[in-house]
Amino acid sequence: MTASSRTNSAHSTLSRRSFVLLAGALGALGLAGCSSASQGTSERRTSASTGGAEVLGTNPSDMSTVTIDRAAWSYDADNDVYYQLGVQYCATPAATDYESMGIYVPGAYFSATNNGNGSYTCTVNESGSVGNYSATTAPIVIPVNTAGYSAQAAPTSYSSNGLTDYLSAGLIYVYPGCRGRNNGKNSDGSSFAGGAPWGVTDLKAAVRCLRYNASALPGRLSNIFTFGHSGGGAQSSLMGATGDSALYAPYLSSIGAVFTDDSGSAISDAITGSMCWCPITSLNVANEAYEWMMGQFSTTGTRADGTWTKALSDDMCSKFADHINDLKLQGTDGNTLTLSKGGEGIYTFGSYYDEVKGAIETSLNNFLADTAFPYTPSSNAMADGGFAGGGTTGGSAPFGEAPGDSGGAPSGSSGAPSGETPGGSGGAPSAGAPPAGDSVLGDSTTYETAEAYVASLNSDTAWISYDSSTNTASVMRIDSFVAHCKSASKDVGAFDALDRSQAENYLFGNSQTDALHFDATMADLLLSEKDRYATYSGFDVSYADAYAGDMDNVDDLGTKSAIRQDMYNPMYYVTYTLAGYGSATVAPHWRIRSGIDQTDSSLTTELNLALALKANPHVKDVDFATVWSQGHTMAERTGSGTANFIEWVRECCV
Secondary structure, three states: OOHHHHHHHHHHHHHHHHHHHHHHHOOOOOOOOOOOOOOOHHHHHHOOEOOOOOOOOOOOOOHHHHOOOOOOEEEEOOOOEEEEEEEEOOOOOOOOOOOEEEEEEEHHHEEEEEOOOOOEEEEEOOOOEEOOEEOOOOOEEEEEOOHHHOEEEOOOOOOOOOHHHHHOOOOEEEEEOEOOOOOEEOOOOOEEOOOOOHHHHHHHHHHHHHHHOHHHOOOOOOOEEEEEEOHHHHHHHHHHHOEOOHHHHHHHHHOOOOOEOOOOOEEOOOOOEEEEEOOOOOOOOHHHHHHHHOHHHOOOHHHOOOEHHHHHHHHHHHHHHHHHHHHOOEOOOOOEOOOEEEOOEEEEEOHHHHHHHHHHHHHHHHHHHHOOOOEOHHHHOOOOOOOOOOEEEOOOOOOOOOOOOOOOOOOOOOOOOOOOOOOOOOOOOOOOOOOOOOOOOOOOOOEOOHHHHHHHHOOOOOOEEEEOOOOEEEEOOHHHHHHHHOOOOOOOOOOOOOOOOOHHHHHOOOOOOOOOOOOHHHHHHHHHOHHHHOOOEOOOOHHHHHHHHHOOOEOOOOOEHHHHHHHOOHHHHHOOOOOOOOOOEOOOEEEEEEEOOOOOOOHHHHHHHHHHHHHOOOOOEEEEEEEOOOOOOOOOOOOOHHHHHHHHHHHHOO
């Protein structure tokens, strides 16, 4: 039995209970698509509730703390924006610097009275309109600006920078703070827990608070969209996958989140749509996916021949194949995807291999169709952006960079294993130099024709076949693609580092220990294969002991790491072969973008999510693309991420 199978078995009883509790939410929530502009105030307000879902908890005793003060709005006359900062979205916040939100509303959606003290009393102007929306139909968008699963600080001061793009399009913009991967302290010196599942818990509480205050706010509160990049893309995907999950109920209760409206009807935290750029997710198999996609084709550093970490990498590839075969994903042709032995590497044969190769090929052909030659790769790089209203705090190290000093090497370890590059496990590339595999992004060569560009990729090995008459290409091998565009930049244990230094080690720590191991597959291999690994250079049995000792840790609510990983894995909820399927309300609309050259994670991460969503009967549409010649950024085939996201929201709401 594989590690994933054991997890599924262990949680099957819980997921069946969750399904019973939440079955009424599926189809009853009114989230199958965005509501039409003809629907009125009554539906706009009542759609805030789940319409039949089981109530998962009780409201806090004092609702005044989560009730929006209609007389406390501020006004930016230059940009015609009403806003409130410091709106507390839970009654008993654990992290006071994070668990509040800013709300930004186009001026046309309110009728306002000047209170004479710099504040305004606002009521919804149902005849007000901006762009494609009215005060009763406007969607709400929520940024998740949490790269590396860092915290998102609640805004404490107003700035219009970046807001105009959203508000001038008629959207209502809400910026909630949320906790990140690290434990922290409040200004009064009290401590709070970070890590999974607190970030998403906080975001859910914010959504619930908005719906509780539906009568005080414009917009159709059934139509909420989240958007984020990297760890923020992951948490956006979780908001889309985990609507009303019973697993989150005790966490929501602990911070005084809202569960019902004033009439006792359940309030939902499900959303309508999720925008995810480069989501770093499916962390339960992220290490194995990294080795299958990239690591197995590397022969340097921790993957050098003769090192025990190379042997571990090879074993992890085989375990990833087991995982894929257990998932039973459906490919674009409707057939079940599988991996088998053979091909140019370890388990590089079968329909799943072909699906991944097809995604690479589609990305290249999209690039050829979109690109005007002459072409200079470095001019195609995109910058992050689009997250107006606040910023991150609490540690924002990029993936691969150690977030802190805690969680060091296992006791008895001599430090980095043999073959590890200086700077520690999974260290970030040197400043100013692109990581291995991103050479295309750093290429300043100008290619006059598509033929010349393809020829440069084929310079040492012919792995792309190009037809100039149709301007199309076919990709022959994944290993060659990886060598030219996506070679591994992280050490073995890409997300669960041997010295517990990765951001994800902090994500699955607890309030007693900041960083912990979490990969059950690695733990199993280190235990079962330790005698064999000991025959290679650099192995220390303390690694096996450290992983095994961390597996059964619990957080303050008594939840084991394995369950918290499920809570932070969208696949757990949307894939029919996994135990969480049917236990949450899944968003009907999805947009996923990644840069195909990124070395932060495997291409399989976003591809598997897109395939699972397309097969889910509760999902209406999935707009997926991995973008050629882009890295770990807000990658888009054309245009800007912000403009494309705004347009996608509009299309969902037609």
